[in-house]
Amino acid sequence: MDLLAVALAGVHFALPLAYYSYAKAKWLPRPWNVKIDENYKPKVVVIVPTYNEGLTIRDKLNNLYEQNYPRELFEIIVVDSASEDGTAEKVREWGKEHPDVNLKLLEEPVRRGMNPALNFALKHISKDVEIIIFTDADSYWPPDALRSVVKYFADPIVAAVTTNIVLASREGLRRKEEMGENVYRSYYNNLRVSESKLHSTPVHNGALVAFRFRFIRKINGIPEFTGNNDSTPASIIAFMGYRAIQISDVTTVELLARNNFLRKVRRAQHLLLSFLKTKRYAKKLGIYVKSPFDTIWRIEWWLHVINPWLLVASLSFLIFNLVFYGSVTALVLIGAGLIPLMLKAYRAWIMQQVYLIIAAVRNLWTREIMWSK
Ligand code: GDD
Ligand code: MN
Secondary structure (H helix, E strand, O other): OOHHHHHHHHHHHHHHHHHHHHHHHHHHHOOOOOOOOOOOOOOOOEEEOOOOOOOOOOHHHHHHHHHOOOOOHHHEEEEOOOOOOOOOHHHHHHHOOOOOOOEEEEEEEEOOOOOHHHHHOOOOOOOOOOOOEOOOEEEEOOOOHHHHHHHHHOOOOOOEEEEEEEEHHHHHHOOOOOOHHHHHHHHHHHHHHHHHHHOOOOOOOOOEEEEEEEEEEHHOOOOOOOOOHHHHHHHHHHHHHOEEEEEEHHHHHHEEEOOHHHHHHHHHHHHHHHHHHHHHHHHHHOOOOOOOOHHHHHHHHHHHHHHHHHHHHHHHHHHHHHHHOOOOHHHHHHHHHHHHHHHHHHHHHHHHHHHHHHHHHHOOOOOOOOOOO
């Protein structure tokens, strides 16, 4: 039984490591194979969904204000869902102070969740807009983010673009320092970019996720079977055979949440729902075509849906052996699994498994389509 436990844990760690090494060696160095054009300057609408973002919204708008993209080609829509902390007021105020910005505030009378709010906002965007971008209120872009993202859309095969991301505390943001799980993030960013070089990545970031508007209309808006506005629509687009990529020439910053644990579980819940439902959804829409993205999808599906449970099984066997048979080997093996927790990257990996496991269980009774801050 100890042997079985070792085998399960072996598979759990070896598979992602092998995948990562392979992707990084074989795919990451590849060229993009898309036409990138710095002079391509289409109309862009940036949409910020807000619910009780009174503390962040002014910083967010100031940050968007610093984008060096032609102002006349760039509109900001804030869609607020009945915030109780004066978010909408602050947006109106900021708008008055910045009459040179094309800013629209949409207010929903009742809160229904982020994706319904975004779908409501989509109805207010004219069809000649080429690109729409979703961005969370608690995330920040470098000044050239828009330019860098948009240039990839010069190629009609590209229909979704997201960026690298790091986490920072409010103070860290001021000091422009990276922190926390950023060791893990670099593994994660590398993997997403590698997948994108081959074709597309199924995991996008809500700090900045850009879509060719036409595609979002074609899939009838943001699906509401999951709470996310990034990974699911991007994956549907990849299933259409178009590219949904993470680029590495922009790194956005996301503020660490006060309750990071719950946030991570909720996100894992949404991601799991995405892996469980998106492919079928794409097929039902009749837009699915076979592409190299299928391989990436299968592997990531395994890594998110199945792989965490190998660790659970392995640990259960060892604990069983220890408790019922007093197995010293089991004790040593458990120790061997715990000691590397001193390493940040290992700890981040284990935590990710914990989030995915709790998320899978939690999805049985709540999908967290609406969440508290
Ligand atoms: N209009 C509106 N209505 N906006 C909302 C609502 C709502 O009911 N609920 C949340 N938002 C806004 C928040 O104000 C924020 O700007 C953004 O949606 C993301 O919400 P957060 O509360 O910051 O959650 P998060 O950081 O965990 O969100 C991330 O996870 C989601 C998927 O699980 C983001 O990356 C999302 O983009 C991602 O889809
Ligand atoms: Mn957030």
